[in-house]
Amino acid sequence: MPAIEAAPLILGLVALAAYLLGAVPFGIVMARLFGLGDLRKIGSGNIGATNVLRTGNKLAALLTLVLDAGKGGIAVLVARALAGEDAAQLAGFAAFLGHLFPVYLGFRGGKGVATFLGTLLALAWPVGLAACGTWLAVAAALRYSSLSALVAAGLAPVWAVLLGRGEMAVLGVVLAVLIYVRHAANIRRLIAGTEPKIGKKG
Secondary structure (H helix, E strand, C coil): CHHHHHHHHHHHHHHHHHHHHHCCCHHHHHHHHCCCCCHHHCCCCCCCHHHHHCCCCHHHHHHHHHHHHHHHHHHHHHHHHHHCHHHHHHHHHHHHHHHHCCHHHCCCCCCCHHHHHHHHHHHCHHHHHHHHHHHHHHHHHHCCHHHHHHHHHHHHHHHHHHCCCHHHHHHHHHHHHHHHHHCHHHHHHHHHCCCCCCCCCC
16 A cells, blocks of 8 residues: 555656756856846747857857756656656656746746757657757758757657657657647747748847
8 A cells, every 4th residue: 555655656756856857947047157148038038048049159058958958868867767667758748847837937938849859868869869860950951940849849759659669659749749839939930931040149
């Protein structure tokens, strides 16, 4: 009986810890450390690496990218080590939600692309690499970060199935839907031809 009660408690604690880690707004932290001002008042106002890049500081943008991806990956790896594969997927989802809806910023967060990719890499690195490769290919060809993210997210569940990790497909679909929702304004600008390209300053 105690063992049965412990499992939901452990999963709940894993989810809470992963959410709090995912909610750390590294873009804002880096912008302040590098003296770039309030990131929410720059460019698109987003807290992610793409908007940090619009300040012109490539190092700050790179660090934001690595840290935002890392918080998803670390949440997955720690949860897997402590409580297994189901906990790892739950932690990845919770960290992703933390980035999108951070308690530290009044639940107004980023779009989750780096955290999404970091989560995939930790859950199954071939799937993560395929998603990263998709993002890079679209970005190199068309120079739109948002479009790259949308294509990578949309294909992630497909990559999961094709690479033998079908158990990740449902999570991949849920994360992809949330990324599309968070990119609604970007989709409208892409259709209108007004979406800024990668590297364009705000």
